[in-house]
Amino acid sequence: MPESPVVPHPRESRPARLGVAAALVAVEGLALVAVGLYMLVMGLFGSPDRPEQAEMGGLTLIALAVLPLLAANGLRLRRSWSRGPAVITQLMALPVAYTLMTTDAAFSIPAGIALGVLAVVSLALLLNPAVVDALGIKRGPRGA
Secondary structure (H helix, E strand, O other), X not given: OOOOOOOOOOOOOOOHHHHHHHXXXXXXXXXXHXXXXXXXXXXXXXXXXXXXXXXXXXXXXXXXXXXXXXXXXHHHOOOHHHHHHHHHHHHHHHHHHHHXXXXXXXXXXXXXXXXXXXXXXXXXXXXXXXXXXXXXXXXXXXXX
């Protein structure tokens, strides 16, 4: 009979790194929702060059926010499946941060730096051995 992964008891203390990682991933998800809502409202009530593009962009960002929000909740509940989507979210954020940093808009350089730092810190936390162990993820022969 195959062994099931050993998940720590929910009453055991959660490593601070796991809590911080969950919070950072949640912040990214909430930021996506906020920007998506802004774009949607501006597309409906503002005067963008192409309202349909602003509306669709807003809806897309809101839909994309589902992944990090689900992952953050999974990390908070110590579900092993949640680390994968959280890591993918961080990897997707890095090129976005670079693009923001190379754009001429006044707000984009600080936003790109903040997103880049957030993604790198989140990745470091998500790949930390204490977080991997807290989520009950088995490591290979070298990491055992």
